[in-house]
Amino acid sequence: MTIREEKFAALTAITQNAPINSNRFNPSVKSAVSNLGTVFNGVEATPDAQGFVRHLTGANGLSGAKFLGDAKAHAVAFLNSGNLVSTFDLSKLDVDMANGVASENAFGHQVLFQQFVTFSDGTKLPVRGGKMNVTMDKEGKIYNVTSELKHGRVMSKRGVISEAEAIEIARAKFSRLAGQLSKTNGKEYAKALRSAVKTCTAKVKLVASENNGKIDAVYEVILGTDQPRQLIEFLVKAKTGEIVHWASKLHFSVSSKAQQAALGRIAAKCFLNIPDPNKPLNQQVVDYYVENLPDPKVLANERYKMLVEVKGQWVPVTAAADGTFNFSPTGKDKDKFSAVVAFIALNLQSDINEGWGLKKQTRAIPVYVNDKSVQDNAYFDPENYEIHIGVGSGTASGGLTEMIGFDLGVLWHENRHHEVFLQTPGNDMPGPQGGACNEATADVHGQLMMQYTFAIMFGKITGQTLTVADIVKDPRIIGLYAMPPQGIRTQRNTKTVADQQGEVHADGEIVGAAMADALQAYVEQPDVASGKISLADQLANYGRAGQLLMTLLPTRNVRFTDWRRCHITADQQLTGGANRAVIEKAFDAHGITASSATQTKPKGKGKGKGKGKGGNRKAPGNRRRVKA
Numbered sequence: 001m002t003i004r005e006e007k008f009a010a011l012t013a014i015t016q017n018a019p020i021n022s023n024r025f026n027p028s029v030k031s032a033v034s035n036l037g038t039v040f041n042g043v044e045a046t047p048d049a050q051g052f053v054r055h056l057t058g059a060n061g062l063s064g065a066k067f068l069g070d071a072k073a074h075a076v077a078f079l080n081s082g083n084l085v086s087t088f089d090l091s092k093l094d095v096d097m098a099n100g101v102a103s104e105n106a107f108g109h110q111v112l113f114q115q116f117v118t119f120s121d122g123t124k125l126p127v128r129g130g131k132m133n134v135t136m137d138k139e140g141k142i143y144n145v146t147s148e149l150k151h152g153r154v155m156s157k158r159g160v161i162s163e164a165e166a167i168e169i170a171r172a173k174f175s176r177l178a179g180q181l182s183k184t185n186g187k188e189y190a191k192a193l194r195s196a197v198k199t200c201t202a203k204v205k206l207v208a209s210e211n212n213g214k215i216d217a218v219y220e221v222i223l224g225t226d227q228p229r230q231l232i233e234f235l236v237k238a239k240t241g242e243i244v245h246w247a248s249k250l251h252f253s254v255s256s257k258a259q260q261a262a263l264g265r266i267a268a269k270c271f272l273n274i275p276d277p278n279k280p281l282n283q284q285v286v287d288y289y290v291e292n293l294p295d296p297k298v299l300a301n302e303r304y305k306m307l308v309e310v311k312g313q314w315v316p317v318t319a320a321a322d323g324t325f326n327f328s329p330t331g332k333d334k335d336k337f338s339a340v341v342a343f344i345a346l347n348l349q350s351d352i353n354e355g356w357g358l359k360k361q362t363r364a365i366p367v368y369v370n371d372k373s374v375q376d377n378a379y380f381d382p383e384n385y386e387i388h389i390g391v392g393s394g395t396a397s398g399g400l401t402e403m404i405g406f407d408l409g410v411l412w413h414e415n416r417h418h419e420v421f422l423q424t425p426g427n428d429m430p431g432p433q434g435g436a437c438n439e440a441t442a443d444v445h446g447q448l449m450m451q452y453t454f455a456i457m458f459g460k461i462t463g464q465t466l467t468v469a470d471i472v473k474d475p476r477i478i479g480l481y482a483m484p485p486q487g488i489r490t491q492r493n494t495k496t497v498a499d500q501q502g503e504v505h506a507d508g509e510i511v512g513a514a515m516a517d518a519l520q521a522y523v524e525q526p527d528v529a530s531g532k533i534s535l536a537d538q539l540a541n542y543g544r545a546g547q548l549l550m551t552l553l554p555t556r557n558v559r560f561t562d563w564r565r566c567h568i569t570a571d572q573q574l575t576g577g578a579n580r581a582v583i584e585k586a587f588d589a590h591g592i593t594a595s596s597a598t599q600t601k602p603k604g605k606g607k608g609k610g611k612g613k614g615g616n617r618k619a620p621g622n623r624r625r626v627k628a
């Protein structure tokens with residue numbers, strides 16, 4: 001017995017009695033996966049993020065077929081066997097079996113297959129990263145399949161830009177990037193590179209690329225320079241010309257750490273969930289990263305410019321001496337740490353919501369972190385286009401906790417006001433009920449939806465997982481870290497329109513609880529329980545509806561019933577109305593019914609103001625505040 005075989009035997013002994021937990025798998029492959037154990041001895045399967053099989057390993061071999069010396073034919077016959085077709089969902093995918101590429105190495109053979117998709121215009125394109133790799137030993141014993149097949153909806157590719165246009169877009173970006181290297185590599189280097197970019201070599205290829213469950217046509221553009229040498233790949237969306245990704249292809253030529261940082265990710269410590277006020281902060285800090293900073297020393301990108309106050313001056317947040325953004329939540333750098341927390345939380349929120357249909361910003365918004373002039377509050381200012389995160393006066397005196405900005409819920413809330421500004425036809429939701437809707441969506445689509453989505457995305461890092469049951473029993477506390485233990489308010493209540501007071505946050509609890517009840521009802525749908533739709537996908541359905549509905553709102557005097565109607569309309573467009581009944585039920589329970597469409601005025605309370613003006617809209621700059 002060779003050493004290698006011994007290892008296999010040992011592995012088999014360990015795994016033989018460990019049944020595959022098919023619950024971790026996508027419904028479409030679940031039964032096939034659970035069946036694998038009865039077909040192959042000692043088989044192991046590992047799911048990818050979507051629950052499809054990423055690794056299939058069988059130490060004793062996964063195929064009983066006799067090997068005739070042709071690795072490709074052997075692999076194709078193996079993949080075409082019924083059990084494997086269903087395990088990898090191959091009947092729904094286009095994997096080019098005929099052109100599999102076989103190679104031999106010291107251990108045996110590998111055969112690599114490429115996935116394709118066909119667009120509605122008939123164009124067939126290879127899928128970026130859509131590979132399947134079958135591995136066998138020299139005797140043809142197939143013991144591993146690694147699959148990176150992409151599962152997603154193929155989007156239209158009508159009206160795509162030309163190859164030449166894609167190259168020009170990438171070249172312009174390359175030139176800008178080169179200019180930015182003057183700070184890290186010196187002016188001479190940057191100048192030489194910018195000059196070289198003008199005559200750079202270009203390779204371009206149209207491919208299909210999967211992102212967030214959608215498959216789009218994308219140009220892969222690789223630009224290279226000689227003096228100095230750089231090679232960068234740009235992904236340019238063929239429909240919009242937008243650069244969605246870029247990365248250096250030179251892994252070993254990077255001459256300095258600073259330049260490396262300029263071309264990739266930079267370490268950063270932050271929170272990826274709302275911290276528990278009862279646990280030490282240091283235990284909740286996680287290692288993450290920031291990326292694509294135009295200047296790797298400055299915490300700013302095309303969306304957010306982070307500012308902290310130093311000796312009375314607002315200044316950009318700069319990297320630590322080691323080039324990272326690793327700061328401590330306590331001590332002298334706590335403002336910088338707070339800025340990193342906000343930068344990461346806000347950018348992820350933008351990434352997620354842009355994926356759900358949010359309009360992109362046209363300019364970067366400054367974020368003032370720990371602004372001492374803003375006590376016990378935070379606000380989005382649509383006129384000056386700024387976000388200010390204030391500081392708390394302390395819970396002992398009935399105020400908020402000092403570091404309000406550590407509460408991701410506060411950040412997400414303000415940024416949802418920013419989303420409302422970007423997405424609604426009127427760049428606002430005017431009217432008393434509109435103001436309440438704005439507060440409500442800031443709590444629900446802002447905090448709660450991000451809280452849930454982050455738990456799914458980063459559960460492995462934060463240890464904070466999420467199930468439907470967690471959402472059902474969530475007290476929906478808003479501002480838990482900022483104001484422990486009861487928070488600033490809650491979006492789980494039985495308030496109805498009869499409880500309106502004419503104050504946007506108080507009234508926001510009425511329509512907000514309806515929104516949050518609808519959110520809960522979405523995830524309680526039978527299709528989620530049955531596994532037909534994953535929890536993440538169903539949250540995305542709610543998130544998409546939350547973006548689409550905003551584009552449907554009136555520009556003036558937005559009412560609770562407008563929100564209800566637009567949500568139903570959005571759901572009809574997105575899911576064919578699958579959630580209509582639960583939306584109606586949730587809003588009806590708070591008195592926001594189909595028949596109450598004409599109700600606009602808060603019940604009997606005027607206090608001499610608010611009539612047609614809306615509660616506290618007189619705050620400077622039409623500010624949206626966390627509290628009042």
Ligand SMILES: [Zn+2]
Pocket residue numbers: 413417438439442624625626627
């Ligand atoms: Zn607010």
